Amino acid sequence: MLRQAIPLKGLKSQTFNLIRSTTIRKQHLNLSKFSTKCKRPMVVPLCPCHMRVFSSKSTTVHTSPDLKNQKIEGIAITTKLESSVHQSPDIKNASNADDVEVMGAMKAELQTIKDTFSLRDVPRDSLYIGIAGILPYAATSLSTIYLAWDINHADLYGSGFLFSPETAHHLLELITPIQIGYGAIIISFLGAVHWGLEYAGFGGRHSYRRLMYGVIAPIIAWPTLLMPVETALISQFLAFNYMYFVDARATVKGWFPPWYSIYRFVLTFFVGATIVVSLIGRGQIVRPEQNHLKSLQEKAKSDREHQLADSQSEENARREIDESSEEI
Numbered sequence: 369m370l371r372q373a374i375p376l377k378g379l380k381s382q383t384f385n386l387i388r389s390t391t392i393r394k395q396h397l398n399l400s401k402f403s404t405k406c407k408r409p410m411v412v413p414l415c416p417c418h419m420r421v422f423s424s425k426s427t428t429v430h431t432s433p434d435l436k437n438q439k440i441e442g443i444a445i446t447t448k449l450e451s452s453v454h455q456s457p458d459i460k461n462a463s464n465a466d467d468v469e470v471m472g473a474m475k476a477e478l479q480t481i482k483d484t485f486s487l488r489d490v491p492r493d494s495l496y497i498g499i500a501g502i503l504p505y506a507a508t509s510l511s512t513i514y515l516a517w518d519i520n521h522a523d524l525y526g527s528g529f530l531f532s533p534e535t536a537h538h539l540l541e542l543i544t545p546i547q548i549g550y551g552a553i554i555i556s557f558l559g560a561v562h563w564g565l566e567y568a569g570f571g572g573r574h575s576y577r578r579l580m581y582g583v584i585a586p587i588i589a590w591p592t593l594l595m596p597v598e599t600a601l602i603s604q605f606l607a608f609n610y611m612y613f614v615d616a617r618a619t620v621k622g623w624f625p626p627w628y629s630i631y632r633f634v635l636t637f638f639v640g641a642t643i644v645v646s647l648i649g650r651g652q653i654v655r656p657e658q659n660h661l662k663s664l665q666e667k668a669k670s671d672r673e674h675q676l677a678d679s680q681s682e683e684n685a686r687r688e689i690d691e692s693s694e695e696i
Contacts, residue, residue, distance in 0.1 A: 487634060489627040498631065501554065502638050508547035509642040513649040515540045520652065540653075544597050547646060551604040552589040554639075558611045559585025562618070571623040578623060581614055598647065605643045612636040 487495055515536045522528040528536055563582040566574065588607045592600040612632050619629040 487627075487631060490631045491627075494631065498635050502635065502642075504550050505547065505639055505642040508543050508550075509645040509649070511543050512540065512547075512646045515543070516649040516653045544646075544650075545593075548592060548597070548600045548604065551601075551608075551639075551643075552586075552592055555589035555604065555607050555611060556586040558615070559583070561615075562623075565623060570625075571621070574623065578618075581611075581618075585611060598650065601643050601647055605640055608636050608639055608643075 518528045518531055518536045519533055522533040559582040562578050566578045592603045595603060615632045616629045618624050
């Protein structure tokens with residue numbers, strides 16, 4: 369038995385070689401599997417699963433329903449369309465907040481305008497007298513508009529609605545100086561208010577700084593009486609705005625009561641509107657060079673020329689008759 373036994377040294381070498389070859393083969397297999405997993409990590413694990421699922425006999429086949437016989441619900445389709453079109457809640461909330469902010473700003477502006485024209489703090493006597501002072505301006509501006517329309521009506525149809533063209537021109541020539549003269553008086557009065565408050569000592573004594581406005585106002589106002597009509601109206605419009613600016617600054621300085629600037633703003637707004645209406649009305653009047661309608665001066669001049677021509681022709685005819693009688 370000892371002869372048949374393998375020497376220990378040889379046994380150790382064979383066993384070591386066998387173990388070594390087995391270990392190398394296992395390492396090679398593990399490396400090949402690892403490299404396969406690294407190269408295609410999703411295909412290798414899923415392929416067996418898919419194969420098992422599709423090759424399984426217990427898999428149930430889902431048949432598609434009959435679309436012809438199926439009733440389509442309009443509510444579900446509408447819901448899907450609305451859900452795909454609707455904005456996100458954040459955008460909707462932001463737009464709603466912007467709308468609320470805009471509406472709030474508009475309401476605040478309307479409330480400011482309402483408070484401005486309500487004139488709650490203005491004394492009633494001053495308010496009533498101020499409104500009464502606007503009435504002559506309103507009457508003259510509306511009269512200018514109507515007379516201009518009547519003159520144009522006569523040009524189109526041959527006769528005026530209430531007045532003849534000559535009467536309408538005559539009334540217009542009377543109304544315009546009234547409006548310009550009244551405007552000069554009101555502008556001078558606005559300057560005189562500074563003098564009255566200076567004498568009363570309202571807001572302190574300011575001497576020439578306040579008294580000068582009582583002199584500037586008539587200096588601006590009264591030369592407008594010598595200007596052409598359109599130039600005079602525009603100059604008075606600018607003068608009213610200048611005096612409002614002066615009074616607003618004086619109110620801020622404490623020279624006037626706190627309500628005076630709003631009171632002056634409302635009155636100046638209406639006076640300026642009447643002046644603009646008068647300018648528009650006069651601008652719409654048909655001019656003599658644009659049509660056959662003649663002014664009063666031109667008609668009187670033409671009548672005078674016709675009368676002179678007729679008298680000269682009669683005199684020439686009389687001379688011819690006298691000369692012929694003398695020859696006979």
